[in-house]
Amino acid sequence: EIDLPEDHPRYASLLTRHRIEAGVEKGITSKQGLIAQGRGEAFDYLLGEQTIPSADAAERAAAAQLLLADHPVLSVNGNVAALVAPEIVALAAAVDADIEVNLFNRTEKRMEAIAAHLREHGADEVKGLTADGRIPNLSHERAKVDADGIGAADVVVVPLEDGDRAEALADLGKTEIVIDLNPLSRSAQTAAIPIVDNIIRAVPNMTAHAEELHGSESETLHTIVDQFVGSDALAAAEEAIRTGAQ
Numbered sequence: 299e300i301d302l303p304e305d306h307p308r309y310a311s312l313l314t315r316h317r318i319e320a321g322v323e324k325g326i327t328s329k330q331g332l333i334a335q336g337r338g339e340a341f342d343y344l345l346g347e348q349t350i351p352s353a354d355a356a357e358r359a360a361a362a363q364l365l366l367a368d369h370p371v372l373s374v375n376g377n378v379a380a381l382v383a384p385e386i387v388a389l390a391a392a393v394d395a396d397i398e399v400n401l402f403n404r405t406e407k408r409m410e411a412i413a414a415h416l417r418e419h420g421a422d423e424v425k426g427l428t429a430d431g432r433i434p435n436l437s438h439e440r441a442k443v444d445a446d447g448i449g450a451a452d453v454v455v456v457p458l459e460d461g462d463r464a465e466a467l468a469d470l471g472k473t474e475i476v477i478d479l480n481p482l483s484r485s486a487q488t489a490a491i492p493i494v495d496n497i498i499r500a501v502p503n504m505t506a507h508a509e510e511l512h513g514s515e516s517e518t519l520h521t522i523v524d525q526f527v528g529s530d531a532l533a534a535a536e537e538a539i540r541t542g543a544q
């Protein structure tokens with residue numbers, strides 16, 4: 299990490315930018331990832347760079363959904379790896395999920411670099427390299443998944459995902475948890491649980507909720523999931539962005 303003044307008013311944002319830049323230099327993040335980050339930042343600025351109450355509720359519902367899942371998988375792309383590798387490893391441990399590298403702009407080199415980066419941060423097993431499964435209705439490279447990973451998952455967390463892929467995964471009957479700062483994106487609109495928050499805040503908060511909910515009766519977890527309404531959370535996020543109200 300570089301030396302940033304912690305009292306700088308935009309400290310968190312500068313740190314995030316630096317991590318994405320370092321990700322590009324390390325061969326983890328794609329150049330398009332820089333553009334995606336800029337887009338996300340604009341929404342985060344309008345949200346006040348904070349987890350709004352509806353996002354916290356979504357993170358809690360996501361934790362409950364992951365604890366209820368038979369085979370949860372956390373999908374990791376080049377931006378996610380650069381921003382929150384150790385935090386993804388911690389979430390996977392808290393909810394007993396697989397981690398799978400799944401790229402929009404897939405290259406073997408970047409797949410390997412991301413898997414190595416996740417292992418450096420404590421992941422024992424990283425899926426995605428076998429690529430013996432396919433998501434129907436997507437072009438060849440974009441459709442590749444592991445048959446025993448995302449292919450067999452009942453619940454998938456897809457952060458910063460492209461809309462086409464989010465739709466194709468939902469069409470497969472997977473319960474999708476999407477993390478995306480844009481409440482109007484197709485990914486967020488497609489998700490069973492849309493989380494409109496910066497991934498930097500969302501993932502540790504999901505882990506904290508999972509740790510708190512660990513050991514709860516499945517009935518309690520089901521109630522938390524059922525009480526969460528995705529369309530309401532998206533409307534609340536849009537309202538917060540437009541008016542500053544929460």
Ligand code: PTJ
Nearest residue numbers: 330331334337338375376401402403458478479480496497
């Ligand atoms: O590593 P790859 O090849 O899989 O590519 C990853 C990117 C992100 C480049 C690719 O999936 C892509 O182009 O995504 P989009 O279509 O730009 O969508 C990314 C979405 O994530 C946008 O809606 C952004 O607002 C949002 N976003 C960006 N940064 C963050 C974010 N959401 C939460 N936290 C962020 N830090």
